[in-house]
Amino acid sequence: MDAVSPEGRVNLNMDGQPSTEADWAVGKSTVEIKNVSKAYGDEWDLDQVITNLDVTVAPGELTVIVGPSGCGKSTLVNLIAGFEQPDTGEVLLDGKIVTGPARDRMVVFQETALIPWQTTYQNVVFGPKLRGDLKGKALKAEAERLLVKVGLGEFVHKYPIQLSGGMQRRAELARALINNPNIMIMDEPFRGLDAMSRGLMQEFFLRLFEENRRTNLFVTSEIDEAIFLADSLVILSNKPASVRKVIKIDLPRPRDYKMLSSPEAYEYKREAMEILHEEAMKNFAADADSGDFAESFRKR
Amino acid sequence: MADVAQSSHAHAVPRKRTRFEKFRQNESLRRGVTAIVVFLLLWELGSRFDEIFGKAWTLPGIGLIPPPTDVAVAWLGVLPKPGYWWSWVASFRRVMTGFIAAMVLGIPFGLMLAVNKYFRDIFFPPFEILRPIPPLAWVPASLIFWPTNEMSIAFVTFLGAFFTIVINVLGGARTIDVRYLRAAQSMGASQWDLFSKIILPGTLPSIFTGAAVGMGITWEVVLAAEMISGGGTQGGGGLGFFIWNSYMGGSLEQIVVGMISIGIAGYLCSSAIRWLGHYFMPWRRLF
Ligand SMILES: Nc1ncnc2c1ncn2[C@@H]1O[C@H](COP(=O)(O)OP(=O)(O)OP(=O)(O)O)[C@@H](O)[C@H]1O
Ligand SMILES: [Mg+2]
Numbered sequence: 391m392d393a394v395s396p397e398g399r400v401n402l403n404m405d406g407q408p409s410t411e412a413d414w415a416v417g418k419s420t421v422e423i424k425n426v427s428k429a430y431g432d433e434w435d436l437d438q439v440i441t442n443l444d445v446t447v448a449p450g451e452l453t454v455i456v457g458p459s460g461c462g463k464s465t466l467v468n469l470i471a472g473f474e475q476p477d478t479g480e481v482l483l484d485g486k487i488v489t490g491p492a493r494d495r496m497v498v499f500q501e502t503a504l505i506p507w508q509t510t511y512q513n514v515v516f517g518p519k520l521r522g523d524l525k526g527k528a529l530k531a532e533a534e535r536l537l538v539k540v541g542l543g544e545f546v547h548k549y550p551i552q553l554s555g556g557m558q559r560r561a562e563l564a565r566a567l568i569n570n571p572n573i574m575i576m577d578e579p580f581r582g583l584d585a586m587s588r589g590l591m592q593e594f595f596l597r598l599f600e601e602n603r604r605t606n607l608f609v610t611s612e613i614d615e616a617i618f619l620a621d622s623l624v625i626l627s628n629k630p631a632s633v634r635k636v637i638k639i640d641l642p643r644p645r646d647y648k649m650l651s652s653p654e655a656y657e658y659k660r661e662a663m664e665i666l667h668e669e670a671m672k673n674f675a676a677d678a679d680s681g682d683f684a685e686s687f688r689k690r
Numbered sequence: 691m692a693d694v695a696q697s698s699h700a701h702a703v704p705r706k707r708t709r710f711e712k713f714r715q716n717e718s719l720r721r722g723v724t725a726i727v728v729f730l731l732l733w734e735l736g737s738r739f740d741e742i743f744g745k746a747w748t749l750p751g752i753g754l755i756p757p758p759t760d761v762a763v764a765w766l767g768v769l770p771k772p773g774y775w776w777s778w779v780a781s782f783r784r785v786m787t788g789f790i791a792a793m794v795l796g797i798p799f800g801l802m803l804a805v806n807k808y809f810r811d812i813f814f815p816p817f818e819i820l821r822p823i824p825p826l827a828w829v830p831a832s833l834i835f836w837p838t839n840e841m842s843i844a845f846v847t848f849l850g851a852f853f854t855i856v857i858n859v860l861g862g863a864r865t866i867d868v869r870y871l872r873a874a875q876s877m878g879a880s881q882w883d884l885f886s887k888i889i890l891p892g893t894l895p896s897i898f899t900g901a902a903v904g905m906g907i908t909w910e911v912v913l914a915a916e917m918i919s920g921g922g923t924q925g926g927g928g929l930g931f932f933i934w935n936s937y938m939g940g941s942l943e944q945i946v947v948g949m950i951s952i953g954i955a956g957y958l959c960s961s962a963i964r965w966l967g968h969y970f971m972p973w974r975r976l977f
Contacts, residue, residue, distance in 0.1 A: 473872050491876040503869035507891045507973045516887075517877030549973040569877055 416602040417572030418449035419484050419494065421470055426479035427630075428465055438630040439465045442479070445624055445633055447573070450603040454616040456662065457626030458669055463609045464500060466631065467577045470607065471497045483573075493517060496566035498576045502558040504550040510537065510561045511546045517569045524568075536564040540594075556587040563598070573605040580615070589647065592618055600644050613666065617641075617658050618650055625662060628669045635665055730758045756943045761950070764943035777948075780928035781955065784840075784912045788847025789905060796852045796904075797897060800859025805889065821857065825850035825911045829918055843915040850911040851904035858903070862896020863889055895974060898967040902960055909956050929955065 428440040439462040447453045457463050468474040469481050472491040481488040483495070504513050514533045518524035524532060537546055540560035542553075550558055559579055566574060579595075580588045592615055599606055599619075610616050616623055623637040639658055641649050649655055736752035748754075756764075768774040802809045803817075825846050832842040870888050879887065916930025927935065929952050936944035968975055 471872070471876065473875075491872065493876060493878050496876060497873070499869045499873070501869075503867070503873045505870055505873070505888070507894075507971070516874070520874075520880075520883055520887075521878045551973065565873075 416570070416604045417494065418603070418605045419572035420449045420482075420605070421445075421447040421573060421607065422482040422485075423466075423470070424480050424482065426466075426469060426476040426481060428462070428469060428474070428476050429630075440469075440476075441630040441632050443626075443632050445636075447605060447607050448622065449605050451621040452599055452606045452608060452619055453622045453624060454608045454610060454620035455624045455626060456610055456613060456616045456666065457631060458628055458666065459611055461626050461629045461669075462631035463611075463626065464577055467497060467575055467607075467609060471495050471575060493521070493569045494572045496569055496571040496574055498559070498562050498566055498574070498579045500577045500579075500581065502550065502555075502562060504558055504561055504565070506550055509547050509549055510542055510553065513550070513561060514565045514568055516565065533564075533568060536568055537561075540564045554587075555583050556591055559583070559591060560594070563595070567598075571604070573607065575607045575609075577609045578611065579608075580610075581612075588615075593647065595619070596645060613659060613662055614650060617655055617662070618645065618647070623658070623662060625665050628672055634669065635662075637662060734758050756946060761943050761946045764941070765947045765950075768944065768947060774932065777927055777929045777932040778951065778955065781909075781912055781916065781930065781952075784843055784847055784916075784928060785905075785908050785955075785959070787844050788912065789851050789901075789908045791844075791848045792851035792855055792904060792908075793901065796855035796900070797859055800856040800900075801863055801885075801889070801893065803856070803860045804863030804893075805885065817853075817856065821853045825907065826914055826918075829915060843912065846915055847908050847911050850907040854904040854907055855897075855900040858896045858900030859893055862893040862899075866892040894971050895967075898963065898971070902963050902967075905959050905963055906956065909952065909959070913952060 423443055423445045426440060426443045427438070429436050429438045431437040443466070445453075445455075455463055455466070465474070469476050470488065472481075472488045472495065475489075488495075504510075505516065508516065511533060514537060515529055518529050518532075534543070534546070537543055540563055542557060542561055542564065545553060545557060545561075550561070553561060562579075580591050583591060596619060608616075608619055610619075617639060620639045623639055625634045625637070626632070627634045637658060641652075641655060733752070733755075734757045736749055737755050737757040740746075740748040740753055799813075803814060804810075828846050828849055829842070832845045833839070836842040836845055866889060870892065871884055874884055874888050912928065913930035913933075916928040917934045929948055932951075933945055933948035936942075936948055
């Protein structure tokens, strides 16, 4: 992936004019989730999805959340993004309670959420255009810089449906990055890609992160992916989700794929697998009938 | 970067695709023409069967219908008559009045139902009770209610398209993926932005589906209403009355001329809607 070029990065001052400063001042937010619970449904048919969950996403770190399918990972993302409110407990962003969505937290959704009636370019400039904080030539230059960076320079005027799965994911990265959020939240962004493009996307994404270490929360159900990317690995229990274990992943950066076969990585994997397996077995033993299977398949 | 800057002027749909489309359309055109020619030949043969094989061989059904050549002769007969063309104008005017009124009122109404819960709670139940009533069941009531025949035809026509358009707009707007709205919200969209940049364009496909179906219903209703109300006295007959008149006059050929005229008129209208749909929804051309 030569898309990540070491080209000089453009910074924008108050007038929206590029300035000569070397780098974005990338905000590095802290997210604290304190004793959060969330349920869906009515009183008499309560579906407890998250119970007493405590997590801290440290500034400048890549925190990866793994958990069994359907355990409530996307629900947690919705709470942090501010799309939904917790029943009890609180979600704090740099010490302030999250009350709704804002551009300081950008979400890359589980399936593509590019707007189908906008071209790649229109999708990318959507946010700045709405707010009017980046305009005209400066906006165009910045959008094109990001699109070239994610390797979509040739696909600027294609509609999402004309892009491959991997390209859609990269377009979405560009759309999030142009808003210069203080934290990126990615909900299983590479699910559904074939193994090859998935590997490439992971490496690409890692380069992007290591460039400026913007606070990042990354949700996945794939253990190799989790260990490859993470500074901090949060393992969730089965539904209702709470934190089972937090593992610090002390692999050196910049990372490459070969590290996954190192003894340290293997040890992390073994430890994580053991917990995940335990959780999966609990689910299996408790009430695994075909109805559950159908349910989780539907909610997939 | 220079490439990117230049290609931004190019149209969203690349050239290659357009050529391919043209080629494909020609192919379809060829098949379409062949199909119509074969259909006409079979029809001609079917209705002239008895002339070829003798009286005993009159085919049931088709044997009683005039052959296309006779219809063509009858058509040539009415073509120079202004009355025939006035029928077209009258029917078109009615269809357009009802259809446009239904679009103008139906689209905002459907969108309001979709985005506002209070509005939906209040207006959806009565709407759902009125919706199953077929447009033609409204005819007697509207003949009594409206002062002129013309107005009652317009009203019934309007109803025919209105319900279909509203239900399509409502369905389309309600099924817009919540992630588009959430993504826009995160990027700082106001309520108006959400409406104009997500909900409205997201509903366009359903609006056009509703329009296409509504247009079909409008033609049905106009023609039936023209026949029922007898047309002639007020405001002129229309194609429905043209057929009715031909029936009264016993001209089988002219009845068929009237029917085919309606077919052509309907085709022109749905083509126009399709074309507009392509124009307003370039991203849908790619399917
Ligand atoms: N809006 C909602 N209304 C009712 N129930 C919901 C809603 N969203 C999620 N749930 C329920 O919460 C549970 C967790 O869903 P969630 O999507 O958060 O899981 P997940 O861990 O992201 O799963 P996956 O790995 O499949 O993406 C599921 O049982 C689901 O049925
Ligand atoms: Mg999920």
